[in-house]
Amino acid sequence: MSGSLRMVTYNVQCRSWAMEAGADMSIPPSETCEERAKLISDNLLNSARDYDVVCLNEVFDEDARDIFATELAARWPYAVTKADFAVMNVAWPGKPSLPINPAAFFLDHTGLGLLASWFALGTPKMEDSGLMLFSRHPFTLKPLTQQILSALNPFAIGELTPLGFPSVGFMPYVSSTGADAWAAKGMLYAEIQRPDGDVFHVFASHTQADSDKVSENKTERAGQFAESAAFIDEVTAGSGTANVFAMGDFNVCGGQQAVTLDQFTEEWGALFLTAGSLWSDRLIDVWGREQCVGAAAALPPGALAGLRDPGPTANVVYPPAEQRLDYLFRNAGSAMVAQHVYVDHALATVKPGVDGVSYLSDHRPLGCDLHRRMQDNAPNLAKLADADPDFTDVNKLVPGQVRWYRFDRLGTYEFRVLSNNDVRFEVYLDTDLSLPRQPYRNEVNPDRGTKFVLPSAPFLVKVFCGSRRSEAGYRFFAHRHTGASPWEAIDVVPEVNYHEQFPAGQFLNLDQSLAPGDDTDSKWFVIDTPRVPVNDEIQLTLTVTPQDHADDGAMVSVFADSGAPVLTLETTAGPDSAPMTLQWKAKDNQRFYVTVQRKNTAGNPLSFDLRLNWTVTMLLGGLLGKPHLVCTEETSGWGSDDIALTLSTDGVVLRAISNDEIGDFDDDDVRDLSQWLPAFTVYVNGVEVKVIEEDDISANDVGTRTIGVLPIGALAVGDLAPGVRVERVNPDTSARVIATIDVDDGTYEFRCTLARWHEQA
Template sequence: MAASRSSSASSAAWSNRSTAASAERSCSIASQLSVMAPFLRAPPTSESSRNTRSAGETLPLLTACGGRVRPAGRRAGHPADSGPLGTALMPPPPPGRTLTPFTRATSDASATTRRHRHHRHHPTPARPRTATADAHARRPAAKDGAPMRPLRLMTFNVQLLPVIAGVSEGTVSVPAGIAGLLPGLAVDSIARAEAVADDLLAIAPTERPDVLALNEVFSEDARSVLMNRLKPEWPNVIESVHGGDLEEDAGLMVFSQLPFLPLPGGGDRRERFYSDDAGADSWASKAAVLVQVGLPAERTTLVFTHLQASYDTEEQYRDVRKNQLAEIRELVAEVLGASPGSWQNVIVAGDLNIRGDLDATSNEWFDVFDNPSDKFGELFADSWIEMRPPGVSEDLDPGLTNRNRETQAEQRLDYICRLKTMDGTDLVAHHMRVGHRDPSDHYALEALIQVRDDHCQPCSAVDIDAAGPIAGTSGAGQPQTSLAYLVQPDIAAEGGRSWAWVRRPGTYTFHHSPSLVVEVFAADDISRPLTRLDSLSKSAVPPAVQVVYDEFGRQIDDEGSTFVNREPMLVSMRTKSGAPGSGVLLVLEHLGDSKATAIALPPHQDVLVPFPPNQRLGDDDTAWFRLRTVKTLMGTPRQESVTVEQPAGSGKIEAQDAAGSGLGSDSGPNTLTHDFTASAEDEIFIVVQRDSDADTGQVIRWSTPVSYLRLDKGFTVHVANESGLDWPGEDEPEFEMWMDGEKLLTTSWDDADTGEDWPGMADKVFFEAVQRGWTSKSIAFTGALDFTIEDPDDLGAAHGVTSWTIAGLSPNEPPERKRTVAVTVFDTISNGLYTVNCTLSRDP
C-alpha cells in the first residue's frame, strides 16, 4: 500500500531543486490505526523485545560495479573520455581512415570510459576487471565441477492488505469490511490475490523466477489464495514472518523452486525483527528473512525485507530505514560470520522505501549507496545502476517500480542489491527488468543473477565506437559509406549475458552466429526488447563492407535483423544452449549510401541527412531513407508527409515503393515535400539528392498522426471518488471505449470503491483488440480515444452521460507521454469522479 505525501523540503545534495512533491510511498498498513488500535497492544518500545545490534567490520568503499573508487571516474590504465553522449539521431560518422581492405579492431570495452559527471547524478558504475581467463576460473561450480546456471530472482510488493485497512482508506465499504472479517469473505483481497497469481503463472515456465519474494501479503484470505495457486510451481515456501503477540506479521512471503539449504546452527531460515520502527509500521512485525539456495553459487545467501515507509515527506523516518538496513548487515553476520571480508554471494531484495529516481527531493539514496560510512551501503550495491551503459552517470531507464494510483506519479522504491567484494568473485545482475504492472501499486522487479564475467552487464558493455569500425570508409577523398563493427562475445558463465553498447541512435543491422540469441533494447527501456524493422541478407550489404561478411560468412546467419531507434541501444547476447560459449556479432551502421542501408525514419523525428562536406555519400552521392506506414486497429485512412529542410543550396527528393516505382518527387531550394495518404502497412523509400557536395545540414522528417496505446505500460481506470453515498456500498459502473470513432469495449464492474483500480482493464482492452486481429500490446490509432463511464441509477432519475476524450500525440509532443483524463460519473445524490490513465507512444 502507498500513502499520499507532499513535501516542500529542498535537497541541494540531489538537485538544488525546491519543489513540492506529491508521491506515493509504499507502506505496510498505513491508514488502519484508528480502526485497529482498540484491538492491538501498543507497539513495542524496549530493546529487550527485539534483537540487539553488534558492530560490524568495515571495508574500503567499493564502486557499484565492483572496482575501487578512482579519481574522476578513471579506470586503472585507461584515460578518461570526457565527451558527453550525442543527442542527434544521425550525426556524421566518426572521422577515420580507410578500413577496407579488412583490418581487425579490438572490442575491449575497457578502452572507453567517460569522465564522471558529478552534478545531479548517481555515481557512474565502474567497469569491472576484464580478464576472460579469470572469468572462466572463477565461474561458480557444483562439487562435481559442472557450471551452475543463473538464479532468476523477483521481488514484488503485491499490496494485499487486511480488510480493515481498506475500510479506513475507503477502498472497502463498511458492510463489506464487516463481512471481510470472517474467513474467506475478504472479496477485494481475494480478487487481487487471484490477479497476482494469474500474472505470475502466465510467465513462460522457462522464464519463471527460481525464487519469488512478495511484500505486503497481510490479508490471510489472500495468503491462502497464493498458497493454493503458487505452491504447486514454487513448492518451497515461507508462508509468513511473524514476531508473535498481537502484531500483524511482516507481510513477507517467499516462494522458491529451489530447496532452502540448512543454515549454520540449524533450520533453513533466519528472521530479524527490527528494533526500530515508527508510525503505522509499528503495528506490523517489520523484519528481514534470510535463506540460502544452491544457485548460482553452491551456497547463495538471499535476504528479503520491506523497510519502514514514509507518509508525509521523503525524509520522514529515514533514520529508521538506516537502522533497519544496518540490522540486515547484522543478520547476514549471524550466518556468514562477523567479518564482511569473508562474505560472498549475498543478495538483498525488497521494497526499501528509498527513492532511487532522479525526481527524488531527498538525498537518502546517496546517504546509503554512496556513503563509505554507511553500514549497509559500504557493503551492498544498488544493482539497477549497473543497468546503465558504460560511462553514463544517470539512469537512462529510471527503473520506476511504484505508481500512485490517484496521481499516476511513479518512483523507484524496490531494489535488488548485491554484495561488493574485494576480489571480484561476486554475483551480479546480468540483466534486470520491471514488469507485471497491473495487479498492484508496485511493479515486479526481476534480476538474472550470475557470477561476474567480461561485459556481462550494461555498465561493462563493449562500446562499438571505442572498438572502432572494421570496414567501410569515412576518410577524406573517398566516398563515405556505411560502417561495420565487430563484437566477439566470450561468455564464461552458464546462462550468462554479454552486452554491447551502440551509443548513436539510428538504423543498425545485426548479423550473428547461429549459436547466439541476440536481443536489442532501447537504453531507456531495458525491460522490453525492440521489435525488428526488417531483415537484411549478408549478400546485400554494400561493397565497402562486403569483405567483412565474406571473412565471417561461415560464422554468421545469412539473414541479419534490422532495428531503428530514436535512443541509443544496448545489445544483449547469450548462447542458445545456455552453456558457456563464444560467437560473432557484426553490426552494420546504416548511413543511407545504398537502398540496402537506407536509414529508417522514426515518426516526428528530425534526422540529419548524412551528406559529408565536399565528399560523396556512396557511389552517387545519394541518401536513402525508408519509412513503414502501419495499419491501425480500425484501418482509418490518414494524411502523412515527408519533408526535407535545406539550410543552403538546392536538391531533390523522390518517393519510391519497395519495387522502385516512383510515387512522387519535389525539387528546388528550401523545403522539399512529399504528401501521401496511408491506411495500410506499406514500405516507402525516400531518395535525397543535393545539387552541390558543398551543401550539408539537410534535415528530413516523417510526419504521421498515428499514435500507439501502450498497454504494456498499463491502462487503468481509477475510482477517485465513487458516486452517491460512499458508506452503504459501492458503485456498479459501466465503461465504454471508442477508438477512432468505433466502439472497442463495453464492460461493467459490480464492486467499485473509492481508491480502487478497475481490475484487469488493460487485459480487457487487449482482448477486444485481439478479436479484431491485433497481436501486439501496442495498439495503433489515428485520432483519439473516447470514453463514457456511467453508474446506472436505481432510482430511475434522469441524468446525462458525457463522452471524455484522450487525444493522440501532437507533432511537437515527446515520443512518449502519459495521459490522464478525469471522468465525472453523474449521480442523483452526489457525482463521482474516475480517472482514465494510459501511455501513448509514437513507436510500437
C-alpha cells in the same frame, strides 16, 4: 550454470479480509486474492526466467498464502511461508510446515535474543509481515545447540532432529506508523547454499509505505533502514566478500546516481548515496547505482552517458504517477554482477480468457539475473560496438552468462547471430531495459539478418543461450544502413532528428536507376505510413537543413513506391543551401523514398539534418502502452465503486469494459487495461474515456474526458488540454499521458501511452 543466480521480488497486494473490508467500507469486502494468487503462481511456474529465489511481499490473506505455499512447493521446496513476530513457518522437502520461533535464530546468532517484546514494538500486531520467501536451493543448516532447542516447541525439535536448524530468521521493526503499524513489518533472512557450495545471504523486507505524498513517512523508513542495517551487519559479520542480497518493496521513490536529486528522489539519495551507511557503502542499488545510473547533464570528454531507464515498478495515486519502489541490492564486494535487472511484465500479466480478474497487483515484479563478473556481461559493462557500417564479434558463452553490446548511434540496423547452439538476441533502448524492441515489421534480410529501426541511442543488444545450462560459441553481426542506396535506405521515424553527411572528395553513389532522373550522389531514406487503418488523409511535412560547407546545397525529392519498377515523383525542393520544407498527403500502408542529393559536383563536404512530422496519433494497448485506470478518490457512500469503462476513438466504441470484467474500485486501486485494448489504434479526432459508476446511474455518475491528438512538433511535459497532461516524453517519440475524469464526487485517472509511430504498426 554454477555462476548464475536469478531472483525476483513481487508485491502481490494480497491483503487480508479485514484489510479489504476497511478499504471497501463494506461487508463482505470485494477481493480476488485467491484467484490472483493462483494466477501469479501459474505465471511463476511457467516463466521462462527460471528463477532460483522468489520473494513475495504483502501476502496477508491466509488463503492466498496457502495457495502460494502449495503451488510453488514443487519448484521452490525450501521456503519461509510466514514471518511473524512470534513464529516463522518454514517448509522443507519431506517435512510438514515447521513453526519456528524467530528467537531461536537470534539466540544462536547473537546470544542476546529478541530484546523487544510485543508491547515494546508499540501498536499490537494484528497482521504478520506479509513476507514469503521461496528457494530452489536449500537453506544452510546449523547444529541444534541448547540455546536453539530452548526456543523450539517439541514438534519442531522432533522434525529438525537430526537434520539441524535452518539458517532463517526474522527481525520485526520497531519504527512504524499509521496503518502499517498494525502489521509486523520487518526483515526476513535466509542463508541459501547452491549445489556448487556457494552460499548466499538473502534479506527481504517490505518497509513503511506512504499514503498521500512521496516521503511523508521517511522518518519511520529511516528508522527501519537503520534497524535492518544493524541486523545485516550482525548476521553477516565475518563473512567477508560473501554474497549478500537485499530485496523487496522498500517504498522509496528510486533515483539514479548520475541524475540530480529532486523533491521526489532526495530520500533515495539520503538513504542510498550518503557515505557512512551500510545501504550506500556496503550494499548497492543495482538499478539506480549500477545498471541505469541515468544520463548526467554534462559529461567529461570521451565519457559514455549512463543508461536512462528509470525502472518504474508501481503506479501511484500521488506524484510522480509511476515510481520505482521495488529494489534489489547486492554487496559491493561481491564477485557477482547484475547481468540484467528488469521489470518482469509477463509475470504480472493476466492471460487472455481469464474471467473475474482484471489485474494481478498494483506493483510489477522486479527480476534480476546475477552471474559472476565476466567481460561484457552487464548493460553497464557492455562492449561498445561501432557499426561503421558493420560490426562483427566472435565470442562464447559459458552456462548462465549473457553478453551485451552497446550502440551509440540511432538508425536502421540488421542483426544476426550464428551458432551451432540455441543462441538468441534481444534489442533494448536504454530507456526501457525490460521490454525488448520488436523487429521492424518482421523484415529479414537473408544476408544481414533481422531489421530493427531504433529511434534513439544508446541502445543495447543482449546475446544469450536459450537455456542457461548451455554453453555455446557464436558470431554476432550488426549492420547499420548508410543511405547509400534504396536497399540501404534509412527508415525515418517522425519527430526524430537525423544528422547525416556525405563523404568528402568522392561521390556517395552512382545513379541507382530506381527513381526518374539521375540520383547520383544521393542519401536515401524511406518513410512507411502505418499499416493499421487510418480514417483520414495523413499530412506529412519533411524539413531538410543543409549544414557545414553547403556550397551549391542539396536537392530533396520524395518518391512514392507503388510497386512499379520505377518510383513516382511526389514532390521536390531545391537545390538550396537554406532549409527546405516539403509537404504531401498520404494514406495508410504507403511507402515513400526520400533522396537528399548533393549538388556540388566536386564532392565538397556537406552535412544536413532531416526531420519528419505527420498527423498520426495512436493509442497503444497491451504491454506496449501499459494503459491503467486509477481511482484517486472514491465516490462517497458505503461500499466500493461499481465501475464500468467505455473507450471510443473518433466516435466509435473501441471497447466497453463491464464491471464484471474490471471489478469494483476503492481509493488508490489500480487496474491494468492491457488485456482489453488492441496494440495499436490510430485516431484522427480523439479518444473518449467514459467512466460509469453503476450503483445509481444518474448524470453525475458518468464522467467523460477526451484525449485529443498529439500536436505537431516536439512534446513537453505539461498540460496537453484541460484535464489531460503529458506526464513523460520518451525518446522513441511516445508520451505517457494522464486524463483526469470526475465521477460524481470521486476522481479517476486514465493513464495511457500515445505515440506517432511504432515499429510494428
